[in-house]
Amino acid sequence: MSKYTEDDLREELKTKEYEYGFYTDIQSDTFPNGLNEDIVRAISKKKEEPQWMTDWRLEAFRGWKEMTEPEWANVNYKKPDFQAISYYSAPNSKPKYDSIDEVDPELLATFEKLGISLDEQKKLAGVAMDVVVDSVSVATTFKKTLAEKGIIFMSISEAIKEYPELVKKYIGTVVPQKDNFYAALNSAVFSDGSFCYIPKGVRCPMELSTYFRINQAGTGQFERTLVIADEGSYVSYLEGCTAPSRDENQLHAAVVELIALDDAEIKYSTVQNWYPGNAEGKGGVYNFVTKRGLCETNAKISWTQVETGSAVTWKYPSCVLKGDNSVGEFYSIAVTNNYQQADTGTKMIHLGNNTKSTIISKGISAGKSQNSYRGLVQISSRADNARNFSQCDSLLMGNECGAHTFPYIEVKNKSAQIEHEATTSKIGEDQIFYCNQRGISTEKAIALIVNGFSKEVLNKLPMEFAVEAQKLLEISLEGSVG
Amino acid sequence: MDLKDKLVSSFMAFENMVDIDTPIHDVRSEAIKTFEEKGFPSKRDEAWKYTSLNSILREDYSVFPKKENSIEFRDIKKYFIHDIDSYKIVFIDGKYSSHLSQTTHDGIDVCLMSAALSKPKYRILIENYFNKAATKDSLSSLNTAFSQEGAYIHIPKNKVVEKPIQILHFSTGNESALLLQPRNLIVVDENSHVQIIERHQSLTDNPVLTNSVTEIFTNKRAIVDYYKIQNDKQSASLIDNTFVKQKRESHASVHTFSFGGQLTRNNLNFYQEGERIDSTLKGVTIIGDKQHVDHNTLVHHIEPNCESHQDYKGIFGDKSTGVFNGKVLVNKKAQKTNAFQANNNILLSDKASINTKPQLEIFADDVKCSHGCTIGQLDESAMFYMRSRGIPEKEAKALLMFAFSNNVLDSVKIPEIKQRITKIIANKLGVNLGFDL
Numbered sequence: 001m002s003k004y005t006e007d008d009l010r011e012e013l014k015t016k017e018y019e020y021g022f023y024t025d026i027q028s029d030t031f032p033n034g035l036n037e038d039i040v041r042a043i044s045k046k047k048e049e050p051q052w053m054t055d056w057r058l059e060a061f062r063g064w065k066e067m068t069e070p071e072w073a074n075v076n077y078k079k080p081d082f083q084a085i086s087y088y089s090a091p092n093s094k095p096k097y098d099s100i101d102e103v104d105p106e107l108l109a110t111f112e113k114l115g116i117s118l119d120e121q122k123k124l125a126g127v128a129m130d131v132v133v134d135s136v137s138v139a140t141t142f143k144k145t146l147a148e149k150g151i152i153f154m155s156i157s158e159a160i161k162e163y164p165e166l167v168k169k170y171i172g173t174v175v176p177q178k179d180n181f182y183a184a185l186n187s188a189v190f191s192d193g194s195f196c197y198i199p200k201g202v203r204c205p206m207e208l209s210t211y212f213r214i215n216q217a218g219t220g221q222f223e224r225t226l227v228i229a230d231e232g233s234y235v236s237y238l239e240g241c242t243a244p245s246r247d248e249n250q251l252h253a254a255v256v257e258l259i260a261l262d263d264a265e266i267k268y269s270t271v272q273n274w275y276p277g278n279a280e281g282k283g284g285v286y287n288f289v290t291k292r293g294l295c296e297t298n299a300k301i302s303w304t305q306v307e308t309g310s311a312v313t314w315k316y317p318s319c320v321l322k323g324d325n326s327v328g329e330f331y332s333i334a335v336t337n338n339y340q341q342a343d344t345g346t347k348m349i350h351l352g353n354n355t356k357s358t359i360i361s362k363g364i365s366a367g368k369s370q371n372s373y374r375g376l377v378q379i380s381s382r383a384d385n386a387r388n389f390s391q392c393d394s395l396l397m398g399n400e401c402g403a404h405t406f407p408y409i410e411v412k413n414k415s416a417q418i419e420h421e422a423t424t425s426k427i428g429e430d431q432i433f434y435c436n437q438r439g440i441s442t443e444k445a446i447a448l449i450v451n452g453f454s455k456e457v458l459n460k461l462p463m464e465f466a467v468e469a470q471k472l473l474e475i476s477l478e479g480s481v482g
Numbered sequence: 483m484d485l486k487d488k489l490v491s492s493f494m495a496f497e498n499m500v501d502i503d504t505p506i507h508d509v510r511s512e513a514i515k516t517f518e519e520k521g522f523p524s525k526r527d528e529a530w531k532y533t534s535l536n537s538i539l540r541e542d543y544s545v546f547p548k549k550e551n552s553i554e555f556r557d558i559k560k561y562f563i564h565d566i567d568s569y570k571i572v573f574i575d576g577k578y579s580s581h582l583s584q585t586t587h588d589g590i591d592v593c594l595m596s597a598a599l600s601k602p603k604y605r606i607l608i609e610n611y612f613n614k615a616a617t618k619d620s621l622s623s624l625n626t627a628f629s630q631e632g633a634y635i636h637i638p639k640n641k642v643v644e645k646p647i648q649i650l651h652f653s654t655g656n657e658s659a660l661l662l663q664p665r666n667l668i669v670v671d672e673n674s675h676v677q678i679i680e681r682h683q684s685l686t687d688n689p690v691l692t693n694s695v696t697e698i699f700t701n702k703r704a705i706v707d708y709y710k711i712q713n714d715k716q717s718a719s720l721i722d723n724t725f726v727k728q729k730r731e732s733h734a735s736v737h738t739f740s741f742g743g744q745l746t747r748n749n750l751n752f753y754q755e756g757e758r759i760d761s762t763l764k765g766v767t768i769i770g771d772k773q774h775v776d777h778n779t780l781v782h783h784i785e786p787n788c789e790s791h792q793d794y795k796g797i798f799g800d801k802s803t804g805v806f807n808g809k810v811l812v813n814k815k816a817q818k819t820n821a822f823q824a825n826n827n828i829l830l831s832d833k834a835s836i837n838t839k840p841q842l843e844i845f846a847d848d849v850k851c852s853h854g855c856t857i858g859q860l861d862e863s864a865m866f867y868m869r870s871r872g873i874p875e876k877e878a879k880a881l882l883m884f885a886f887s888n889n890v891l892d893s894v895k896i897p898e899i900k901q902r903i904t905k906i907i908a909n910k911l912g913v914n915l916g917f918d919l
Contacts, residue, residue, distance in 0.1 A: 072528070381832055396847035399814055405842040410532075411857050414829035418857035420840070426847040 034083045037061060040188050043087060047157045047191075050164060056177065060187030063178035070181055073343040074372040074404055077312045080251045080286060087189045087222070145205070152197040153208055156224050159195035166197060170228055174257040174294045174320070182253040182314075183290040186222045190255070193224035198233035198264070207462050209238040223254040229264035229299075236267040238465055250275075250285045252310075258293030258301055262323065265300040266293065269461050271469050274309035276476075281339025281368070284311025291315065297323030297352070304460045306469040307334040307342060308476040316374065318347035321355035321383075328357040331457040333469075335476045336369030336401070345375035345406075350386040350416075359390040362454050365401035366477055372404040377420070381412040392422040395453055397446070397477070447474045485539050490518050492545045493627055499546075500630055506599060509613050513626035520620035532805040532837040533776040538719045538745055541689045543661035545628070553685070555582060558652060561683050566898045568679075569647045571633045575654055576662045578631060592647055595632040595665055607636060611669050615697040615725035615753065622723050625695040629665035637674040637704075646677040646896060653718070655686025666696040670704040677707045677896060684718040696724045700732035702756070707895055708736045713906055714743040716771065723749045730756025730785070737894060738765040739903055740775045741910050751780045752790065754816075759788040766887040766903075767796040767804060768910050776805035783816040792823040795887045799830040806838040808853070814845040823853035828860060828886065880911040
């Protein structure tokens with residue numbers, strides 16, 4: 001990745017429209033709209049899944065039918081019509097490729113526009129990419145290097161075929177099929193996603209990364225990710241999202257399950273930049289995601305997220321600290337502009353002794369957007385010496401946006417130590433004045449201050465992502481200074 | 483028949499009892515309809531997520547106490563802050579007790595709600611203020627429907643009330659279970675100043691449920707200090723709904739001291755309807771056994787340049803549970819708001835639990851809002867320090883807990899109340915310390 005200079009930024013700031021909003025015309029294999037048991041069966045069949053998986057999906061679907069959409073979140077939107085969505089679409093040019101040359105050139109051009117040259121990524125970044133275009137993975141790189149270490153990194157549909165025992169053992173253990181409305185929907189119709197298994201004592205030598213894209217008009221995307229870190233292993237997993245510009249609302253209901261066995265560590269980073277809708281609040285992606293991790297003894301799970309996109313975000317990456325001495329972390333930056341709405345936060349469930357959790361959440365709202373932090377820290381009566389530190393800071397830009405904090409703290413053990421603090425403020429005029437005085441334009445000054453505000457979280461991102469995230473923050477807030 | 487049906491059907495009887503021509507007849511009928519629709523809150527309501535009324539609603543409460551009752555002053559003397567000269571409004575089983583009370587119409591009105599509702603000279607005030615601050619939630623509506631008795635306090639312009647006003651509610655246990663619904667209205671006009679102390683006290687072990695509504699209006703530059711002392715018997719439960727509407731440059735503070743009762747729920751709401759208003763909400767909660775105390779606060783910043791301060795301390799032992807749900811709402815217009823909220827808790831037992839939700843909803847950008855919340859234990863090194871200097875464990879603990887709650891006590895403006903509270907705390911902690919060393 002070449003060095004990002006100020007001139008590049010200036011250039012970028014000029015283009016107000018969502019820069020990744022384009023649409024690649026790939027012949028797609030799309031199911032008719034609507035959802036019923038037959039569709040669920042058909043998806044399962046299409047993916048050549050074993051019977052137990054089909055039954056598992058059907059069970060989830062039956063549960064989903066009984067459920068109602070959650071309404072407690074601090075967001076307002078037109079509810080999607082679940083019968084008007086096509087639940088499966090996959091690029092047609094199937095079989096797997098061994099080399100990049102075989103990949104559909106149009107698809108490659110899409111990646112080019114996104115700035116992900118597979119070759120360049122391979123060489124420069126040292127990142128193995130499992131590129132997902134419309135739910136089916138079409139190219140997997142670095143697989144060989146990983147295979148040598150015994151690491152399994154593949155699409156979940158492949159994993160169901162190749163490692164059915166592993167999948168069967170762990171899928172749905174952290175996020176049960178009927179966990180919530182969207183998780184149940186995902187369990188019934190998930191089309192694809194990533195599967196990752198790190199064997200005992202292995203330290204994954206590179207950052208694992210997936211790019212998700214919503215490509216086909218009118219198709220929802222239902223990703224399912226399962227990451228298992230066996231005893232004593234370590235993995236850092238990156239997930240980045242960009243989506244084409246569309247007018248109708250697109251639904252994204254993903255489920256991510258992390259399992260960190262004894263002494264294992266998982267670091268899961270997300271940069272989410274789905275299409276947020278235009279300046280009038282038209283269009284944009286609905287992002288309803290269930291992410292949860294389970295920590296066994298001495299294990300650690302760390303969530304880092306940079307949320308800049310989506311019209312509506314509903315997302316609570318959580319940690320269940322089941323084992324003694326386990327650690328959960330949550331670092332988040334959520335930026336909302338124009339008419340975006342975000343209701344995001346985390347849940348830290350302390351079950352084991354000496355468990356620790358840290359929550360750092362930075363919310364930045366601009367334009368007419370609403371940004372909410374909603375979190376839960378729960379200490380069960382058996383969790384001795386649990387420790388939590390939470391900090392939620394909000395930055396408001398302009399007087400038409402809102403920032404909200406809904407922290408729930410439930411403690412049933414006397415040895416717990418909980419600290420929670422939250423502040424809300426705006427960018428100080430003196431700070432801007434100081435910058436202006438030294439020849440830094442107001443817009444630049446704001447970018448500078450916002451970056452400083454979010455530094456604590458940006459620092460937690462892997463290097464390549466930190467640069468991209470910083471850039472994203474600036475683009476997302478562009479035009480909000482008045 | 484469950485309590486809700488009983489209440490709805492006894493409303494008819496109540497209507498016949500009271501004067502139908504009063505201006506609030508329509509308000510009452512409207513309110514009972516609201517209650518009938520909503521019913522008692524359940525755990526499904528977000529605001530009642532951590533507090534269940536089920537166990538206390540099971541009692542067969544009598545809604546109108548039939549028997550007249552009188553008690554001797556010496557029996558209840560200890561519940562008064564008797565070492566200060568004060569006005570007193572005393573109710574026994576919901577009925578006004580004239581021989582225990584000391585009211586006045588001399589320049590200020592310190593009298594009864596029933597009088598204010600029926601006499602024509604109060605009509606304008608009642609029309610302007612009655613039920614104008616209370617929300618339309620089910621419990622407040624229930625109180626509105628049955629509102630008849632309580633304290634009525636009106637302080638006209640430019641008056642500093644020399645002595646505090648004590649409002650005391652006693653229940654004698656003449657009924658096997660009693661539901662009380664006192665309704666207080668306090669109107670403080672421009673530049674006036676008043677201090678009020680409120681206490682609910684049960685004298686028996688028969689169950690008592692009090693669903694009280696207090697509306698307080700502070701006009702321009704008025705100052706109101708309100709103290710709630712809640713140290714009731716284990717058989718008594720209290721749902722206190724207090725609504726404070728403030729006009730510009732007024733100061734209002736409410737201190738809530740919760741040490742007793744089976745279930746105590748404090749709904750405390752402040753509405754700032756002018757500029758440069760100051761609101762203070764403070765509380766100390768020290769409970770044990772199976773007690774439950776729930777503080778639900780709202781500060782609504784509507785106009786610019788206002789301040790609010792919230793500070794709630796809680797110490798929870800045995801199997802007690804504490805809830806704090808504080809909400810600060812800042813309107814778009816309310817620029818330059820300073821809002822602070824702190825909630826500190828100490829858990830003394832593994833069976834005790836605390837649920838807290840300090841919530842901020844902010845729509846204005848030029849504001850300073852912060853909240854802090856902690857849950858922890860007594861500092862072991864401080865304990866060790868004191869014990870190494872010969873202070874017994876119990877006393878050392880008590881000293882630490884007292885120091886913990888001292889922030890709140892510091893802002894109490896009546897020294898006698900401060901003394902009374904420290905005594906109650908010492909009692910509660912089982913030590914014989916003055917704390918005024």
